[in-house]
Structures are given as C-alpha cells and as structure tokens.
Amino acid sequence: MTHETLGSNAEAGASAGLVATQSVRLFDEENPLVLESGETLAPVDVAYETYGELNAERSNAIIFCHALTGDAHAAGHHGEPKTDGWWDSMIGPGKPVDTNTYFVVCSNLLGGCSGTTGPSSIDPKTGTPYGLRFPHFSVRDLVEVQRRLLKDLGIERLYAGIGGSLGGMQILQWAIDHPGEMKNALVICASSRLTPENIAFSSVARNAIMRDVNFQNGDYYGTDRQPDSGLSVARMLGHITYVSEQALERKFGRERRDTQGPTFGIDFQIESYLDHQAEKFLGRFDANTYLYLSRVMDYFDPFADEEAAVARLRENPTRFLVVSFDTDWRFSTAHSLEIGRVLEQAGCDFVREEIASPWGHDSFLLPVPDYHQLVRDFLAGKR
Amino acid sequence: MTHETLGSNAEAGASAGLVATQSVRLFDEENPLVLESGETLAPVDVAYETYGELNAERSNAIIFCHALTGDAHAAGHHGEPKTDGWWDSMIGPGKPVDTNTYFVVCSNLLGGCSGTTGPSSIDPKTGTPYGLRFPHFSVRDLVEVQRRLLKDLGIERLYAGIGGSLGGMQILQWAIDHPGEMKNALVICASSRLTPENIAFSSVARNAIMRDVNFQNGDYYGTDRQPDSGLSVARMLGHITYVSEQALERKFGRERRDTQGPTFGIDFQIESYLDHQAEKFLGRFDANTYLYLSRVMDYFDPFADEEAAVARLRENPTRFLVVSFDTDWRFSTAHSLEIGRVLEQAGCDFVREEIASPWGHDSFLLPVPDYHQLVRDFLAGKR
CATH class of the missing domain: 3.40.50.1820 (Alpha/Beta hydrolase fold, catalytic domain)
Structure with missing residues (x-):
C-alpha cells in the first residue's frame, strides 16, 4: 500500500x-x-x-x-x-x-x-x-x-x-x-x-457535548456552529479526573488571580488551569470522536x-x-x-x-x- | 411584619x-x-x-x-x-x-x-x-x-x-x-x-451553565430559551459527587437497559439515574441561583x-x-x-x-x- x-x-x-x-x-x-x-x-x-x-x-x-x-x-x-x-x-x-x-x-x-x-x-x-x-x-x-x-x-x-x-x-x-x-x-x-462512577463521568461529558445546542445531532461539520461549549466542559471534567486531589492542592491550592472578590469569571488559579485545558483541546479534537471513544471504554x-x-x-x-x-x-x-x-x-x-x-x-x-x-x-x- | x-x-x-x-x-x-x-x-x-x-x-x-x-x-x-x-x-x-x-x-x-x-x-x-x-x-x-x-x-x-x-x-x-x-x-x-478539587467541580458546573448558548448572560427569564442543557449537566455532575463510588456500584453496577448494544442514549442504568436527576432538577431550580450559591461556597x-x-x-x-x-x-x-x-x-x-x-x-x-x-x-x- x-x-x-x-x-x-x-x-x-x-x-x-x-x-x-x-x-x-x-x-x-x-x-x-x-x-x-x-x-x-x-x-x-x-x-x-x-x-x-x-x-x-x-x-x-x-x-x-x-x-x-x-x-x-x-x-x-x-x-x-x-x-x-x-x-x-x-x-x-x-x-x-x-x-x-x-x-x-x-x-x-x-x-x-x-x-x-x-x-x-x-x-x-x-x-x-x-x-x-x-x-x-x-x-x-x-x-x-x-x-x-x-x-x-x-x-x-x-x-x-x-x-x-x-x-x-x-x-x-x-x-x-x-x-x-x-x-x-x-x-x-x-x-x-x-465502574458505574467511571461511566457516570463519561456520561456527563457526553451529555455536555450532545446537549450543546450547536451539536446539531453530530452534523456540525462545515457549519458555523460547533459544540465548543460542550466539548470544553467535557474536557474540564476529564481533567479533574486525570489529576489527584493532592496534585491540585500542590499545584494550585486556593490561590486566587488578582480579582477583586467574587465574580463568575476565573477567580481561582484552578479555574484558570481548567479553562486553559479546554481552550487547548478545542483546537485539536473532535466532539464526535470523544463520544465514540468514551463509549468504547464503557462497554469494554x-x-x-x-x-x-x-x-x-x-x-x-x-x-x-x-x-x-x-x-x-x-x-x-x-x-x-x-x-x-x-x-x-x-x-x-x-x-x-x-x-x-x-x-x-x-x-x-x-x-x-x-x-x-x-x-x-x-x-x-x-x- | x-x-x-x-x-x-x-x-x-x-x-x-x-x-x-x-x-x-x-x-x-x-x-x-x-x-x-x-x-x-x-x-x-x-x-x-x-x-x-x-x-x-x-x-x-x-x-x-x-x-x-x-x-x-x-x-x-x-x-x-x-x-x-x-x-x-x-x-x-x-x-x-x-x-x-x-x-x-x-x-x-x-x-x-x-x-x-x-x-x-x-x-x-x-x-x-x-x-x-x-x-x-x-x-x-x-x-x-x-x-x-x-x-x-x-x-x-x-x-x-x-x-x-x-x-x-x-x-x-x-x-x-x-x-x-x-x-x-x-x-x-x-x-x-x-479544596481546589471541590472548586474545580463547581467551576465545571458553572461553566456548563454559563457556556450554554441559551444562558444569555443570565437574562434568560421570560425568554423562550433557558439554559436547561447547562443546568442539567451541572446537576448530573453534582450527583456524581454526592454519591460514593460504592453506592453507585451497589445501586447500579454495570446494569444495562434493554438496548441492543452501544448507542449514545441511555444504555446503562447509571445513565438513566443521572438523566432522571437532571430532569427533576430543571423543574424546580434556577441556573443563576446555582451560580451564586456555589460561588459562595468557593469563597468560604x-x-x-x-x-x-x-x-x-x-x-x-x-x-x-x-x-x-x-x-x-x-x-x-x-x-x-x-x-x-x-x-x-x-x-x-x-x-x-x-x-x-x-x-x-x-x-x-x-x-x-x-x-x-x-x-x-x-x-x-x-x-
């Protein structure tokens, strides 16, 4: 070949x-x-x-x-x-x-x-x-x-x-x-x-993708609407499970960015980390692939x-x-x-x-x- | 009064x-x-x-x-x-x-x-x-x-x-x-x-809500578009953290619904549980309240x-x-x-x-x- x-x-x-x-x-x-x-x-x-x-x-x-x-x-x-x-x-x-x-x-x-x-x-x-x-x-x-x-x-x-x-x-x-x-x-x-907990995490990630109104039942290719929100949430959630509680404690603790108190933006460093992971992921990954490969794992x-x-x-x-x-x-x-x-x-x-x-x-x-x-x-x- | x-x-x-x-x-x-x-x-x-x-x-x-x-x-x-x-x-x-x-x-x-x-x-x-x-x-x-x-x-x-x-x-x-x-x-x-892990979970839940295109920066009241997708995902994620791994194992295990093999619907009982929790929640809870009260916890x-x-x-x-x-x-x-x-x-x-x-x-x-x-x-x- x-x-x-x-x-x-x-x-x-x-x-x-x-x-x-x-x-x-x-x-x-x-x-x-x-x-x-x-x-x-x-x-x-x-x-x-x-x-x-x-x-x-x-x-x-x-x-x-x-x-x-x-x-x-x-x-x-x-x-x-x-x-x-x-x-x-x-x-x-x-x-x-x-x-x-x-x-x-x-x-x-x-x-x-x-x-x-x-x-x-x-x-x-x-x-x-x-x-x-x-x-x-x-x-x-x-x-x-x-x-x-x-x-x-x-x-x-x-x-x-x-x-x-x-x-x-x-x-x-x-x-x-x-x-x-x-x-x-x-x-x-x-x-x-x-375990059912493992499946649950993957299920929530898939739900984030599939409930995104831009998912369009998977036919988002070539349209101007991509399920970026859902894929971001899936990735953030994944990252929580990839890292141990103690690693998060060690790397981020409760460190804050220089915000003036509560906002709904990125107040804590851990939030900045998750946001960054989502951002990087969007550029390289396809939401449908996430669905298929995570489902493969559930059934293994x-x-x-x-x-x-x-x-x-x-x-x-x-x-x-x-x-x-x-x-x-x-x-x-x-x-x-x-x-x-x-x-x-x-x-x-x-x-x-x-x-x-x-x-x-x-x-x-x-x-x-x-x-x-x-x-x-x-x-x-x-x- | x-x-x-x-x-x-x-x-x-x-x-x-x-x-x-x-x-x-x-x-x-x-x-x-x-x-x-x-x-x-x-x-x-x-x-x-x-x-x-x-x-x-x-x-x-x-x-x-x-x-x-x-x-x-x-x-x-x-x-x-x-x-x-x-x-x-x-x-x-x-x-x-x-x-x-x-x-x-x-x-x-x-x-x-x-x-x-x-x-x-x-x-x-x-x-x-x-x-x-x-x-x-x-x-x-x-x-x-x-x-x-x-x-x-x-x-x-x-x-x-x-x-x-x-x-x-x-x-x-x-x-x-x-x-x-x-x-x-x-x-x-x-x-x-x-802990930063606690904050991370809440942050992902808030992201699910706020990245929902129907969130409309919080001004969804009285419109025909509600951030139901985001609120559902937040609730599902919350429920994973409310229940222990062993409780999920005991209640659901890997039990399947009577589907014919992989779909992206509700194949496992644990998925049915999460979906049901989301559904019940939508009828009674406001997405903005979720944002405010979860943020209060982060800062405590x-x-x-x-x-x-x-x-x-x-x-x-x-x-x-x-x-x-x-x-x-x-x-x-x-x-x-x-x-x-x-x-x-x-x-x-x-x-x-x-x-x-x-x-x-x-x-x-x-x-x-x-x-x-x-x-x-x-x-x-x-x-």
Missing part, C-alpha cells in the same frame, strides 16, 4: 531521527474493515508514526496504543506548530523505550480525528462526514486496525505492546485475543471494566465471562506488566488488582506494581523515576 | 401539625440588607417553614440551614405537587429532631429561587429580574438574613442550629460570629475551606486567619457536633478533621464523629441509624 507523508514535517522528524506522521489506506471498498458488530467500513485510512529502526529479524517492534484523546504523535518534536509527542518522556534514544534498540509504532485510533478514519471523515455513500452515522466499534476493533497496520509494515510479532488508560485496555485485549503475538504486554493504569469488559477469559489466557506466553499509581482515582489500583487477579487465576506470567506518584492518572504520561525504571527493566527482562 | 402563606397548602400542612411555606419581607427600601461587601439590597423577602411550637420561654427553637439546592420545605409532606421535605427523615414528631419538643425553622436562602429574594427576583430599579446584576454575597450574609427572620419570629437564642454541606458552613459561621446565640451547633459533612474560609479565628472561638459557649461520613468524598472526613482541629485549639466543647455509611455525601439526608442516634443524643445533651 502507499504510505503518504502528511504535512511538511518530514525534515523535522528526520533531523531527530524520527519519521513524521504518515498515512496509509488499510481497508477499501474491496477489502472493507469488518467490525466486531458485523458492520463494514471502508475506506479506512490510518495515520501513524514510527521511531527507531526495525531490525533485520523484525523482532524489535513495539506498538503504543493511545488513550481517549491521543493521536499518532507519541514521540519527538514536530508538527505544525511543533509539538512534543504525548509520550515523549517515555520514547526516544536512551529513554525507557529506547529507540536505539526498539522500533516503535503509534497510530491514531479508529474513530479518531487526527488522520485516521473517524466520524469527521467523509462517508463515501453520502459524500458528507459520517457524524453519528459512523458505526459503533469496540476495543477489539481498535486492536484489529492496528494489527493490520503492523502487517502492512511487515511486522508479525511484537516485542511489546504498551498503553495507558484506554491504551492499556487495547493492549490487554490484544494479548488475550492473539496469544503469542505480543511478547510483553504493558498495561498501565487501565481497567478491565469501568473482557472478563465478563470470567471462566472463558481464564481459559483463553491459560498458557498464554505473553509476559504482562500491570502498573497503577497510588493517587490515580480515575482507574485506581483496584482496577489493576482485578486484572492481576484474573491473570493469576490463568497462571499467566505477570508483574503487578503500584507506583507512588502524586499526580494521579496523569502520572502515566510523566517521567516518574520508579515507573520509568520499571518499564525499562521489564522490557529488558529484568523484572 | 406581615407573614403571608404561600400557595394553598395550609390545610395539608396543618393536618400534619405543620405549617406550609410562608413569606415575610425582612428588608425594604428604608431598611435594606447591608451585605458584607457593603452593597445594599432591598426588598428582601424570605420564604420559610416552621414545625412544632415555640415554647413560652422561647428556648426550644432550632434553625435548619439548607444546602446548595435546598429550599424552605425541610419537613412534612405538602406543596403542589405534594412533596416530602428534603430532611423529613430528621424532623418531625418522634424523629431525631422531635417537633414535639423543638420548634424548627427553615428558610430558603438569600439568592435562592424558592420564595426568597434572589437573581430571579425583580430588581425594583429596573423592573426586570436581577440576573447577574444580583450582588455577590457571602455565607455571613446568608446567616444574617436568617438571624433577622428569627428576630422577626421573636427568637433571640437558638437551642440549636443544624446544617449539612453548605448548611453546615452557615452553622459554623453563625456560631463563630455570634457566641452565645446558638447553644448547640450541628455541622454535618461540611467544610471550612473548599472562616479560618483563613487562623489565629484570629481561634481567638474569636475561645470561651465560645456553643457545643459543637461535627459529623462526617466515611464514604463522603465531596466533603470527606478530612474537612471535618480540619474544623475539629481549630475547635480543639480554641478549647471549644465539641464532639467530632465519623459515621460509617455507604451512601457518600448524600448520607446526611438519609436515615442512617448511628447518625440519627448521634443527633438525637447530642441534642439531648447525652453526647
């Missing part, structure tokens, strides 16, 4: 020893993507980036799966405007996932809005963006699209798969569904089953039939690393304990560790020393 | 030995309310209810202060349509606050939307509703309006003041500001200082100057009961511990207790046996 370089960042990427975002059509009318639901989708284009070099044995590939609001730009420093990859602290020469050793692939997820086919893409049947006519899909579908990408890149076995949050859910599903394909599975602050439940799951995991050769952070209250250690419980029952080879970090769910993106050392050691087989 | 009975519920109220909602003008052009900020406000009407009989010594009065979304209808079963008072499990004949013994008063707060002057009231200067031109006010102002109501009812000293959440904040402020006026102060799942900080607070509390004759619930994560026990710490430093007579209850912040409104026994015993001087 033809791989196309997106944008004019090849030079920037190359200068850092990295490749800029590329795009490839993985499914077309003749070979559509067949979703777990049975529905088909075509064409499906996928945006991806790679870092490092695939070795001759094709044995050093690592897939990174992104979380709810991620994209293919996991590492390096490029794009227009130039931005750091979202997991640049983890991936690169000399970093925990050392691109002098490993060949790293990261793609924008199915349903995404950063180069991969999603609800903002043109539906060939109508010539207009899918909007809410885009089919629902599952974590398994997210995995299958990425497996096809790897096949296209000539990769049949992975040295490792790594993901945090929704990313970790994909890694877990991948390792369960395809024994032997992933040597090491790093499942970081993920969940095998959202690979251990629903626990007996079957345990049976499937028996003799699975994958080594699992299950990591949580002590202050993460979005997917607390209880979620990781549950994953560990099932892996243990199935006799899997796994390490489960809770890392101390004040930053809550966000910790997985931050250079927490114990955590980075753990990832490095686990990949080297020292853990 | 003239006390007017609101609505046609006198009979229903009387039959239960209760009085229906009444209204009284407490401040007028000649005697305006002077707010802590120095601004003045007039007229100020206050809606209130009373239960039980004031004794001859006028020594058995108890004030109940309501929380963010409460009203004067704390007990009994009346109104149109008939509704239970929001704290009916606590107040009534034979109940923990026994109306055979005590005379109970509860009023709708300043800034409210259920009979007391607030942003939806007519500004006499313009002849139109205040909207966001209503002045900002403080917890101290909330207290002063209620003190004036009591004065008008001929009550100079209170046997007790009781409040949960924002209600407890008022009780705390009252006891600090007016030593000797309140014999017993029951401060229930309250806070002396919101009676121990900001701790030395001064301790000095003021010394030799305060009030007995304090400070109650928290182990699963309350809106105002966790840490908030009550902080109140207790300052009371202890000042040598106050106080009992601080954490009650085990699975229901989170909502517990204060529920008939949790240990909690009700504690309130009963404390009022009887047995604790």
Whole structure:
C-alpha cells in the first residue's frame, strides 16, 4: 500500500531521527474493515508514526496504543506548530523505550480525528462526514486496525505492546485475543471494566457535548456552529479526573488571580488551569470522536465471562506488566488488582506494581523515576 | 411584619401539625440588607417553614440551614405537587429532631429561587429580574438574613442550629460570629475551606451553565430559551459527587437497559439515574441561583486567619457536633478533621464523629441509624 507523508514535517522528524506522521489506506471498498458488530467500513485510512529502526529479524517492534484523546504523535518534536509527542518522556534514544534498540509504532485510533478514519471523515455513500452515522466499534476493533497496520509494515510479532488508560485496555485485549503475538504486554493504569462512577463521568461529558445546542445531532461539520461549549466542559471534567486531589492542592491550592472578590469569571488559579485545558483541546479534537471513544471504554469488559477469559489466557506466553499509581482515582489500583487477579487465576506470567506518584492518572504520561525504571527493566527482562 | 402563606397548602400542612411555606419581607427600601461587601439590597423577602411550637420561654427553637439546592420545605409532606421535605427523615414528631419538643425553622436562602429574594427576583430599579446584576454575597450574609427572620419570629437564642454541606458552613459561621446565640451547633459533612478539587467541580458546573448558548448572560427569564442543557449537566455532575463510588456500584453496577448494544442514549442504568436527576432538577431550580450559591461556597474560609479565628472561638459557649461520613468524598472526613482541629485549639466543647455509611455525601439526608442516634443524643445533651 502507499504510505503518504502528511504535512511538511518530514525534515523535522528526520533531523531527530524520527519519521513524521504518515498515512496509509488499510481497508477499501474491496477489502472493507469488518467490525466486531458485523458492520463494514471502508475506506479506512490510518495515520501513524514510527521511531527507531526495525531490525533485520523484525523482532524489535513495539506498538503504543493511545488513550481517549491521543493521536499518532507519541514521540519527538514536530508538527505544525511543533509539538512534543504525548509520550515523549517515555520514547526516544536512551529513554525507557529506547529507540536505539526498539522500533516503535503509534497510530491514531479508529474513530479518531487526527488522520485516521473517524466520524469527521467523509462517508463515501453520502459524500458528507459520517457524524453519528459512523458505526459503533469496540476495543477489539481498535486492536484489529492496528494489527493490520503492523502487517502492512511487515511486522508479525511484537516485542511489546504498551498503553495507558484506554491504551492499556487495547493492549490487554490484544494479548488475550492473539496469544503469542505480543511478547510483553504493558498495561498501565487501565481497567478491565469501568465502574458505574467511571461511566457516570463519561456520561456527563457526553451529555455536555450532545446537549450543546450547536451539536446539531453530530452534523456540525462545515457549519458555523460547533459544540465548543460542550466539548470544553467535557474536557474540564476529564481533567479533574486525570489529576489527584493532592496534585491540585500542590499545584494550585486556593490561590486566587488578582480579582477583586467574587465574580463568575476565573477567580481561582484552578479555574484558570481548567479553562486553559479546554481552550487547548478545542483546537485539536473532535466532539464526535470523544463520544465514540468514551463509549468504547464503557462497554469494554473482557472478563465478563470470567471462566472463558481464564481459559483463553491459560498458557498464554505473553509476559504482562500491570502498573497503577497510588493517587490515580480515575482507574485506581483496584482496577489493576482485578486484572492481576484474573491473570493469576490463568497462571499467566505477570508483574503487578503500584507506583507512588502524586499526580494521579496523569502520572502515566510523566517521567516518574520508579515507573520509568520499571518499564525499562521489564522490557529488558529484568523484572 | 406581615407573614403571608404561600400557595394553598395550609390545610395539608396543618393536618400534619405543620405549617406550609410562608413569606415575610425582612428588608425594604428604608431598611435594606447591608451585605458584607457593603452593597445594599432591598426588598428582601424570605420564604420559610416552621414545625412544632415555640415554647413560652422561647428556648426550644432550632434553625435548619439548607444546602446548595435546598429550599424552605425541610419537613412534612405538602406543596403542589405534594412533596416530602428534603430532611423529613430528621424532623418531625418522634424523629431525631422531635417537633414535639423543638420548634424548627427553615428558610430558603438569600439568592435562592424558592420564595426568597434572589437573581430571579425583580430588581425594583429596573423592573426586570436581577440576573447577574444580583450582588455577590457571602455565607455571613446568608446567616444574617436568617438571624433577622428569627428576630422577626421573636427568637433571640437558638437551642440549636443544624446544617449539612453548605448548611453546615452557615452553622459554623453563625456560631463563630455570634457566641452565645446558638447553644448547640450541628455541622454535618461540611467544610471550612473548599479544596481546589471541590472548586474545580463547581467551576465545571458553572461553566456548563454559563457556556450554554441559551444562558444569555443570565437574562434568560421570560425568554423562550433557558439554559436547561447547562443546568442539567451541572446537576448530573453534582450527583456524581454526592454519591460514593460504592453506592453507585451497589445501586447500579454495570446494569444495562434493554438496548441492543452501544448507542449514545441511555444504555446503562447509571445513565438513566443521572438523566432522571437532571430532569427533576430543571423543574424546580434556577441556573443563576446555582451560580451564586456555589460561588459562595468557593469563597468560604472562616479560618483563613487562623489565629484570629481561634481567638474569636475561645470561651465560645456553643457545643459543637461535627459529623462526617466515611464514604463522603465531596466533603470527606478530612474537612471535618480540619474544623475539629481549630475547635480543639480554641478549647471549644465539641464532639467530632465519623459515621460509617455507604451512601457518600448524600448520607446526611438519609436515615442512617448511628447518625440519627448521634443527633438525637447530642441534642439531648447525652453526647
């Protein structure tokens, strides 16, 4: 298939020893993507980036799966405007996932809005963006699209798969569904089953988007009315759950801006932070993608039939690393304990560790020393 | 002053030995309310209810202060349509606050939307509703309006003041500001200082309201566009914080409605619950009141100057009961511990207790046996 370089960042990427975002059509009318639901989708284009070099044995590939609001730009420093990859602290020469050793692939997820086919893409049947006519899909579908990408890149076995949050859910599903394909599975602050509280937060975020009068039932593309209010509120709410109470205390406390007493504007620094997060998000994210990917998380439940799951995991050769952070209250250690419980029952080879970090769910993106050392050691087989 | 009975519920109220909602003008052009900020406000009407009989010594009065979304209808079963008072499990004949013994008063707060002057009231200067031109006010102002109501009812000293959440904040402020006026102060799942996370949740709720395109900068009254979307989202979000994770797990789990797989409607029972809460709320609450009262909570900080607070509390004759619930994560026990710490430093007579209850912040409104026994015993001087 033809791989196309997106944008004019090849030079920037190359200068850092990295490749800029590329795009490839993985499914077309003749070979559509067949979703777990049975529905088909075509064409499906996928945006991806790679870092490092695939070795001759094709044995050093690592897939990174992104979380709810991620994209293919996991590492390096490029794009227009130039931005750091979202997991640049983890991936690169000399970093925990050392691109002098490993060949790293990261793609924008199915349903995404950063180069991969999603609800903002043109539906060939109508010539207009899918909007809410885009089919629902599952974590398994997210995995299958990425497996096809790897096949296209000539990769049949992975040295490792790594993901945090929704990313970790994909890694877990991948390792369960395809024994032997992933040597090491790093499942970081993920969940095998959202709690009703988790679902509630996502539901409120979706309500903020869908009740926005500018949402127009998802057909806001190309109109002069965008559901920016709803998407802002969703993002602000998300950020509360990404950060621990103590991190907010440490970073903002009750510090005020220099206002003269109560207003309904931005009086407290914490309000300024939330407002800034919303503002940044609007420029890069699509409201419909938020709906689809958050709904995918709600339904993820690979251990629903626990007996079957345990049976499937028996003799699975994958080594699992299950990591949580002590202050993460979005997917607390209880979620990781549950994953560990099932892996243990199935006799899997796994390490489960809770890392101390004040930053809550966000910790997985931050250079927490114990955590980075753990990832490095686990990949080297020292853990 | 003239006390007017609101609505046609006198009979229903009387039959239960209760009085229906009444209204009284407490401040007028000649005697305006002077707010802590120095601004003045007039007229100020206050809606209130009373239960039980004031004794001859006028020594058995108890004030109940309501929380963010409460009203004067704390007990009994009346109104149109008939509704239970929001704290009916606590107040009534034979109940923990026994109306055979005590005379109970509860009023709708300043800034409210259920009979007391607030942003939806007519500004006499313009002849139109205040909207966001209503002045900002403080917890101290909330207290002063209620003190004036009591004065008008001929009550100079209170046997007790009781409040949960924002209600407890008022009780705390009252006891600090007016030593000797309140014999017993029951401060229930309250806070002396919101954390940045608390403020963040309120900020997102306010953003949902104010970014709603139908908000019209607060001047939505009488138009055909109301900020219902924003108010719904605010309410849903509030409810997540009122209930503990384990209560949601117990009540809803991951139970689904009978849908055929993913939709963006109401797939999970928890979503149905949130939707129902939003729906009920829209009929009875005003978005601007939500803004004002939540902002009041953000700024509440009676121990900001701790030395001064301790000095003021010394030799305060009030007995304090400070109650928290182990699963309350809106105002966790840490908030009550902080109140207790300052009371202890000042040598106050106080009992601080954490009650085990699975229901989170909502517990204060529920008939949790240990909690009700504690309130009963404390009022009887047995604790």
